[in-house]
Amino acid sequence: MFIMRKAPYGTIYPFEGLESVLIMGAYEQDISLLFIDDGVYTLRKGMDTSALGIKNFSPTFKALEGYDINKLYIDKDSLDIRGMTLDDLVVQPELVDEEMIPELIEEQDVVIPF
Amino acid sequence: MKFAVLVQEGPYQHQSSDSAYHFVKAALEKGHEIMGVFFYNDGVLNANKLIDPQQDDRNVQKRWSDLAEKGVELVVCIATAKRRGINDDILAPGFKISGLGQLTEMAIESDRLVTFGA
Secondary structure, three states: OEEEOOOOOOOOHHHHHHHHHHHHHOOOOOOEEEEOHHHHHHHEOOOOOHHHOOOOOHHHHHHHHHHOOOEEEEEHHHHHHOOOOHHHEOOOOEEEOOOHHHHHHHHOOOOEEO | OEEEEEEOOOOOOOOHHHHHHHHHHHHHHOOOEEEEEEEOHHHHHHHEOOOOOOOOOOOHHHHHHHHHHOOOOEEEEHHHHHHOOOOOOOEOOOEEEEOHHHHHHHHHHOOEEEEEOO
16 A cells, blocks of 8 residues: 655645556556545645646546556545635545554555555 | 565655664674665655765664665665756766666565655
């Protein structure tokens, strides 16, 4: 499982995290992603990054399906606190809460945080 | 136990690389196996042989190279290294540049992958 915790621009963690997800996806591993805290912003649709001079990489998350990466989870509290709903996102992850997250993590062989 | 280690931060700015080093050293002293240390994100900057801190400070790069001499595999991710100007010209002794396939392999074959990030 990869955990996306940080805002999409400002640091490179989510972008390089996504790069590693795509490459590991090619190794036919059972991959899942959890979006939590400011990491939920990486899925926000309609972002205009032109003023930053950095490519908007959020649409790339839509390509994960093509790599058979379908297990996407998002923390409901992190969305709520930021005034967002699933309608604001480029993909539709499964909503999880603070009770389900530790269980999800417990199920994993490997957890890589970004 | 068979450990793999992931270092996600560069030297000095963050403690991650120091902590990872101390972890690897302690694990080896306790008789555990270290499958390898994988450097990703700014972690690749630990492999810069031009690192030259003041005399009274630790040399984070050299400490890793010393561990490599004891047989610890140090692997730098090629994609993130290229982005940060780390290539064979400035690669410190004991490090090798490879792909995320190596991290995948370490993650599968180790008992635990331990990450050191911000």
